[in-house]
Amino acid sequence: MASKKNKKFVRPGSICPILLLFCFLLGTHLQAQVIPTPESVFGHEVGATYHLINYEQSIDYFKKLTAASDRMEMMHVGHxxxxxxxxxxVISTPENLKNLDAxxxxxxxxxxxxxxSEKDLQTIIKDQPVIVDINGGLHAAEIAGSQHTNQFAYExxxxDQDEFNSYFDxxxxxxxxxLNPDGQNIVVDWYKEIKDTDHPTAPLNKVYQKYVGxxxxxxxxMLNMQESRVLAHTxxxxxxxxxxxxxxxxxGSERTDFHRMWLPPFATPVGVHTPPRILRQMNTLGMQMAQELETRGLRGATxxxxxxxxxxxxxxxxxxxxxxxxxxxxxxxGGQNQWAEPYNVPQEKVLEKLGSFRAQNLLVSPWKGGxxxxxxQVAYMVTVNYGVLKYAKHNREDILYNRYKSGTETIENYPESSPTAYIIPQDQEDPNNAITMLRRLAFNGVKIHQLTKEMAIAGTSYPKGTWVIPTNQEFGNLVPEVLGIQNYPHIMRGDELKLPYDxxxxxxxxxxxxxxxxxxxxxxxxxxxxxxxVKGEPTTWDxxxxxxxTANPVAAGIVYPARAMEGSGSSLALDPTVNNSYILMNRALKNRGKVIYDQTGYNSxxxxxxxVSGINKNTLMAWAKELNISGKWTNIKNGKKLNRLKIGLYQPWHGNYYDVGWTQWLLEDHEYEVDLLYNTDIKDGKTIKKYDVVIFPSIGPARGAGEDADSFILHGNSKDVTLDKYAGGIEQEGLxxxxxxxxxxxxxxxxxxxxEFAIKHLNLPVEDVVKGKERSEFxxxxxxxRAEINQDNAMMSxxxxxxxIYFNNSPVFKTKEGFEGNVLVSYPETGTILxxxxxxxxxxxxGNAAALEVKQGKGTVVLFGFSPQWRGQTFATFKMLFNTLHH
Structure with missing residues (x-):
């Protein structure tokens, strides 16, 4: 036993309070760093069978994580x-988070x-972190993407400090x-509706992002959508x-070969102007992700x-x-309607598809079913995320250096096999189309210039104000990719033609x-x-x-010179070539103005x-200025009177037919009023009588139904696939x-x-001459x-x-005996079509037709054998659809 004189005592009021304070502060800090588990917030594990997390739940969880940790911040980027x-x-070390601006x-x-310079670059990259952006859920029906981010953030x-710093130092x-908050909720709400029914894997009944799905x-x-602009801006x-x-x-689709995960490298072909350094790094990173899966015993990557x-x-x-x-x-x-339902794939089914479970060069550990x-799905996503982080930390300097070199090489040499510049004159058939195109390029980071005086370039004289886009800029590879001509290569896989993925x-x-x-x-x-x-005063990004x-300063500087109105009179004549003319027409009709159509050409x-008449002249001038329409004052009084249109747009109970949304977006963007018509609306004779015109967007057989299947318009999904209230099409009653x-x-x-539905079921005297052709033939x-236009028809004004025109597995028309109507668009007899x-x-x-006006009784059927509104990109043919509605 120790003697009392050797035993140390702590005097009251001396060290104890300091220790107590230290322990209290340490405990408070540790308590603040207790990370809430997903189960404690959601009531189940991430990826649990029969459970999905909606957007508000995810954001609530991320906010709880942020409050509990000094390793994460949250930022609002848009709506x-x-x-x-x-x-x-944003996740990193507290030190990096404090220095985010730098x-x-x-x-x-x-x-x-x-x-x-490379010397200055080396100074920058010595301690510069790599920024990695990881996300999921863009295609909201691929539901694991929006679920796994909760698990990944938690992990x-x-x-512990050492492991975290090894990744994030x-x-x-x-x-x-x-990447799709609206879509995540649409999918989760859909699953709640169906999961306790006989159809827990029913396909979505609508698109999972407004308009475009x-x-x-x-x-x-193109950046037509709100979400696309928020992504690009961020x-x-x-x-x-x-x-x-x-x-x-x-x-288990025919194209997946029952592998569990596909990773880069991509199949041939890749984008012509993809920067080589960046493409090589992407291919290498793909292998790093696959290696991470192997390390963790997760099979089936290819x-x-x-x-x-x-x-x-x-x-x-x-x-x-x-x-x-x-x-x-x-x-x-695991995407495509599986939602949170379990499923099992028998080993013999996988073996039948693969032939054997022997290792292959790019499928080294085949998945054996089960x-x-x-x-x-969540586990595979989280795992490859670690592979990305490992690649970033082990190759940091190379990543930063190659980013720099890829940009400087493009600046110094301009993209290989591309023009050195593109010239865009201000004199255009529709000036707004040029502005639209240039602003989208600018928002994507492309630098645009203008001539300060008249100059001769390549033997042609261009006036002051002409836009010029040099390709020797850091993002110059994008310019020929969107402004240049694409020549998709002829690739055969045995006897089969390699089809473009998109x-x-x-x-x-x-x-x-x-x-x-x-x-x-x-x-x-x-x-x-x-x-x-070019640089303008940008609007505030709110x-x-x-x-x-126009939140981008270059886009804000893309403006068209103001032009004075020509002529005299109280009415405003509009050029049908200009898409914005139709906006002004619709505003006038909505405000009780008068619109007539005169067959006289607006110009040559x-x-x-x-x-347009019956609207205050100052109001017309204000609209024209806002819409960048020149117009001419006139006293023309006589012509075909146009009424405010009542437009119906057919909407099937299916989420894959997003051509409906693109059509709706285009019409609403040009201020047409359009109602979505469902099967019951088409069947109801009283409802359809309210409309002047009904549009059926591009809807063929259901995906996977085969070429001989009848149109989805007629039959829709069967009751074996979805809930009764979403089953069926317009049926014979609607027809x-x-x-x-x-x-x-x-x-x-x-x-x-x-x-195809119209020709077959409305008994039109029209033949699709390419229907059933083998790919080797057509x-x-x-x-x-390239197509020829019947300019004498008002629908082509x-x-x-x-x-x-945009052709996408489209029909090609030949008229048959008994045809009454007009050819609107046709393919030339000679010359290059592609x-x-x-x-x-x-x-x-x-010599065959691409669009027809078919007279049927007192009515009219218009057939477009192409997509005049394809993905909101075909501005040159928008007016074909607009005119068709009015004439």
Missing amino acids: TSEGRPWHIS IRENTMRIAHPEGL LLRM KTVLVLWPT HDNNRDGY WRNWEPEILHVHHQQGH HIGEMYDAYYTGYNDYINMYHNSIAYWTEVD QWNLSD VAGWTLPYSMGVAVQPVAKPLADEVLKALEA ENKKAKL RSKGTYV NTLKTFLSDGGKLVFLNASV FGSGSLF GVSKEAD RSGYLMGEDHLR
Whole structure:
């Protein structure tokens, strides 16, 4: 026993209070760092069978995580189409979070490297973190994407200090709870409705993002949608070096070979102007992600294949490759209507598909079947996220250096095999189309210049104000990708033609009707001296309001010179070539004005004129100024009177037919009033009589139903697939109503795939000459074709004698005996038809019709054998649809 004199005592009032205070503070800190588990907030694990998390629940959880940790912040980046506040989270060390402004400033300097020397770069990247953007849920029906981010955030924040720092000492993660808040809720609400019924895997009954649904990932360069603009604005303000978007594929489909996850590299072909350094890094990263899956014992990762190519530039994710970011998507098995339901794939079924379970070069550990649930999908997504973080931390300096070099090489040499510049004159058939195109490029980070004086370029004289886009700029690879001509390669897989994963040709000058002149040789010094960078006063980016392109200073500077109104009189004559003319017409009719159609041409390049009267002249002038319409004052009084239209738009009970939404968006954007008509509305003779015209967007057989299946319009989903109230189509009852509607003088408009329904069931004397043709004989998908226009028909008012139309597995018409009506659009007998994309079997088009006006009783059926409103991009043919409604 120790002696008392050696025993130490603590005097009251000395050290004890300090220890107590220290312990109290430490305990308070530790308590604040207790990370709430998903189960404690949601009441179940993330990915639990029969349970889905909606957007508000996710945001509530992310806020709880932020409150509990100094490793995460949340930021408001905008609002969705339905008005939901949209948030991102930023995860890194507390030190990095305190220095976010400096980190972003350095990132911007690397992303925009003009004038930055390699020596100065080395100083920047010595301690500069890599910014990684990870997200999911863009395609909301691929539901694991929006679920897994909750689990991933939790796992990162609960790490011990050493493990967390190993990832985030030189990394900043931008983690979106979801890329589609509205869609996440639509899907979760749908699952709640069906999960306790006999159809817990029923397909969605509507699109999962306002207007566009699944096409929300095809709006990358057009930026028509609110959500697309918020994404682009956020990514251009963060410029992440790595951008990973999680997707999902339908399980067990013919194209998946029963692998569990597809990862880059992509299949051939990839985008022509994809920066090589960035593409190589993306391919390497794909292997890193696969390795992470192997490390954790998760089988079935594969690459390349025959399905996912990256040829199309319009993907919201892949377009960032042209900003020199490592940007891509991945595909986990299990999307397409599986929701939170469990399912099992028998081993023999997988073996039958694969042939054997032997290792393959890109499928080294085949999945052998068994249970595959939402929790598995979440686990695969979370795992590859760790692979991304590992790649970022181990290759940080190379990633930053290659981003810099990719930009400087483009500045110094301009994109390989592309023009050195593109010239866009201000004198355009529809000046607004040029402004629209240029503002979208500017919002995507492209620099645009104007001539300060008249200059000769490549033998042609251009006036002051002409827009010029040099391609030797850091994001210059994007310019030829959208303004240039696409030539999709002819690729055979054995005896089968390799089909484009999406589209083959999208050249904006053709689809938008904008005159653009590429310049092959470098611009002369005197031209360069005459160029001035476009920059305007940007509108404020308000996260609480609709996103405007003019929040970008370059886009704000793209304006058309004001022009004085010509002529005299109290009425305003409008050019039918100009899309905004139809907005003014609709405003006038809504405000009890008068609109007539005069067959006299507005000018030498357009036949027909719309004349507006009965509206205060100052009001007309204000509208014209706002809409950038020149117009002419006139005293024309006589002509065909136009009434305010009552338009019906057919909407099936299915989420995959987003052509409905694009049509609705286009009409509403041009201030037409349109009602969605469902099956019961079509069947009801009293309802349909209220409408002047009913439009059937592109709707063919249900996906996977086969070419011989009848139209989805007629039969819809069977009761074996969905709830009774969403089953069926218009049926014979609705068909009879349509026939009565026609006989009474109504008008029906059918677009692209829906034409087959009209020909067959309305007994039209029209033949589709390419129906049933083998691909080896005829194939045209997602391409722009040259067509001839019947300018004598009022439905083609304002359309040039020749125009480019968007052909997408479309019908081609030949009229039969008994046909009454007019050919509106046809393919030329001679000359090249393909303008951009791919075409096999051109002779099947020659001399045949692409659009018809068919007289049926007192009524009219209009058949468009193409998509005049395709994805909101075909500005040159919008007016075809508008005129068709009025005449």
